[in-house]
Each structure stands twice: as structure tokens, then as C-alpha cells.
Amino acid sequence: MEHFDTIIKNGNVVLPTGVRKLDIGVTNGKFSAVEKDLQNKADRVIHADNHYIFPGAIDIHVHFNEPGHEDWEGFHTGSAMLGAGGCTTYFDMPLNGIPSTVTVDALKQKAEIAENKSLIDFGLWGGLVPGNLEEIHHLAQKGVIGFKAFLSPSGNEAFEHVDDAILLKGMKRIAETGKILALHSESTAIIKFL
Numbered sequence: 001m002e003h004f005d006t007i008i009k010n011g012n013v014v015l016p017t018g019v020r021k022l023d024i025g026v027t028n029g030k031f032s033a034v035e036k037d038l039q040n041k042a043d044r045v046i047h048a049d050n051h052y053i054f055p056g057a058i059d060i061h062v063h064f065n066e067p068g069h070e071d072w073e074g075f076h077t078g079s080a081m082l083g084a085g086g087c088t089t090y091f092d093m094p095l096n097g098i099p100s101t102v103t104v105d106a107l108k109q110k111a112e113i114a115e116n117k118s119l120i121d122f123g124l125w126g127g128l129v130p131g132n133l134e135e136i137h138h139l140a141q142k143g144v145i146g147f148k149a150f151l152s153p154s155g156n157e158a159f160e161h162v163d164d165a166i167l168l169k170g171m172k173r174i175a176e177t178g179k180i181l182a183l184h185s186e187s188t189a190i191i192k193f194l
């Protein structure tokens with residue numbers, strides 16, 4: 001009989017196929033069993049009668065602005081609010097930190113801060129900007145979940161927008177890595193006109 005760190009008893013567990021009253025066994029911080037009427041021993045039992053248990057949400061687009069702008073929103077306060085709302089993982093955007101996450105060194109710096117301050121799991125986006133085409137493969141190898149670029153000014157002078165030539169070259173390099181590109185594709189000419 002398996003021993004669990006925690007058993008959550010009689011919760012209304014939300015599954016892809018519907019809601020079922022089940023028990024959840026937790027071992028080393030991870031769900032290790034989702035079954036009806038677990039009789040195993042556990043260090044802790046939580047009774048979840050009349051409560052719903054949802055899968056953790058993932059927010060793929062946050063701006064935690066570290067290093068450099070944590071007063072806007074940082075990893076600690078931002079991850080605390082996400083966790084309180086049921087998020088278990090987030091992906092942080094590359095543009096508002098100082099430096100922006102467009103080099104491996106900047107990625108390492110941001111990842112270290114997030115490791116120390118984040119209360120939930122995270123991933124980091126890398127940036128595609130003029131001058132960092134040679135960094136794309138390195139950033140992908142170091143674990144960015146994808147790349148972000150702007151066709152119009154981003155509002156941050158340190159995170160320049162790309163022109164069509166850089167975009168095309170960057171898209172080819174990003175495709176070679178198997179990663180995705182998130183693109184602000186607004187027209188600079190129209191924005192300036194308006």
C-alpha cells in the first residue's frame with residue numbers, strides 16, 4: 001500500500017470528462033493518484049467535501065519586469081497573485097527588464113531572480129530584436145519557451161522593433177529551433193498617423 005504525503009478526500013475533481021467525487025494522493029508535491037476512496041496512509045488528510053478541485057491554470061503572458069523594474073511588478077508579488085488565483089505556471093515576457101531578455105546572459109540573470117523569488121513554476125520568453133539574431137539558437141538551447149518581437153515601437157527603447165528583413169531572418173532561425181514567435185504585428189505607419 002502506497003504511503004502519501006497528503007490525501008485530499010472527497011473533492012469534486014474537475015476532469016476533461018466531467019466532475020467526479022474523488023480522492024487525490026500527493027507525493028513529493030505532485031499528484032500521484034486520483035482515485036475513488038483512497039485508503040492509504042498519509043501524513044496529512046485534507047477533507048474537501050463540497051469543494052471543487054481544478055487543474056492549475058497557466059498564464060502564458062505576464063510582465064514581471066525584473067531585473068530593474070520590480071516596483072512595477074516583480075516575480076514575488078506577481079507569482080503570489082497568480083498562485084492565489086489558481087495559476088501554477090506562468091511565462092514571463094522579455095521586454096521590460098533591465099536588461100531585456102535578448103541574450104543568454106540576460107536570460108541567466110532573469111532566471112536566477114525568478115528561481116529565488118517566484119512562488120510557482122515559470123518559463124521565460126526570449127526576444128527577437130535588431131542585433132540579436134546570433135542569440136536565437138543559444139536562447140532556445142538555454143530554455144526560452146518562445147520568442148517575442150514587435151513590428152512597431154514596443155514603448156521600451158531597449159526592446160527595439162524589427163523591420164521586415166530582421167523579422168524574416170529571425171522567423172527562419174526561430175523555426176530551426178522548434179520554438180514559436182509571438183508577434184505584435186501593428187503597423188508603425190498607421191500608429192504614427194493616428
